[in-house]
Amino acid sequence: MKYTISLTLVLVILWLLLSGMWTYPIILTLGAASVVLTVWLSHRLNLAKDNASLLRLLISSLKYWPWLFWQIVRSNIQVAIQIIRGRSGLSPGLAIVRSSQTKNIGRTIFANSITLTPGTVAIRVTENDILYYALTADLITELNEGEMDRRVSRLEQEL
Numbered sequence: 677m678k679y680t681i682s683l684t685l686v687l688v689i690l691w692l693l694l695s696g697m698w699t700y701p702i703i704l705t706l707g708a709a710s711v712v713l714t715v716w717l718s719h720r721l722n723l724a725k726d727n728a729s730l731l732r733l734l735i736s737s738l739k740y741w742p743w744l745f746w747q748i749v750r751s752n753i754q755v756a757i758q759i760i761r762g763r764s765g766l767s768p769g770l771a772i773v774r775s776s777q778t779k780n781i782g783r784t785i786f787a788n789s790i791t792l793t794p795g796t797v798a799i800r801v802t803e804n805d806i807l808y809y810a811l812t813a814d815l816i817t818e819l820n821e822g823e824m825d826r827r828v829s830r831l832e833q834e835l
Contacts, residue, residue: 680715686734687711736834740827744789747824751794751815758795758812771816772805776825782832789824 688711697703758765773790777783787798787806795811796819810816 680719683715683718684711687714732834736831740831743827744792747789747793751796754814755795755811766811767813768809768811769813769816770799770807770809771820772807773819773825774805774822775801775803776829777832779832782828785831786825786828789828790819 688707691707691711692698695703695707775783775786777786783801783803783806787801790796790798790806790808793815795815797809798806799809800807808819810819
């Protein structure tokens with residue numbers, strides 16, 4: 677029960693801080709619904725058993741999110757440059773990246789990080805790799821270098 681209350685409070689505070697829309701009833705209703713759904717899913721998926729694991733997840737995430745945010749900004753700039761250049765710079769394709777994560781939560785974070793990064797979309801996640809689409813060969817090369825995989829693995833180990 678403590679875990680449910682803690683998770684709900686953390687999600688409400690995070691949602692309010694990130695949305696900045698505190699005066700629109702429909703937005704508040706949708707935010708509340710998303711918090712309820714997330715808490716229900718976390719119990720259904722058995723992601724965390726106690727407040728200590730929730731706290732570890734938050735602290736570990738604080739190290740990972742700034743790096744991911746920078747990757748999102750960089751990829752936005754790369755994709756914008758490719759759009760300005762036109763079709764000549766594009767070389768879309770499918771690729772597979774090895775995944776060193778051992779837990780489902782780690783693989784999920786890795787696949788979601790790929791999808792959050794502009795120009796790439798995770799398509800299929802298996803135990804050892806992720807099939808993804810990339811807009812350019814540079815994005816494929818960058819992802820296959822493994823920095824994101826290493827960072828997500830470190831995050832997963834701290835969970």
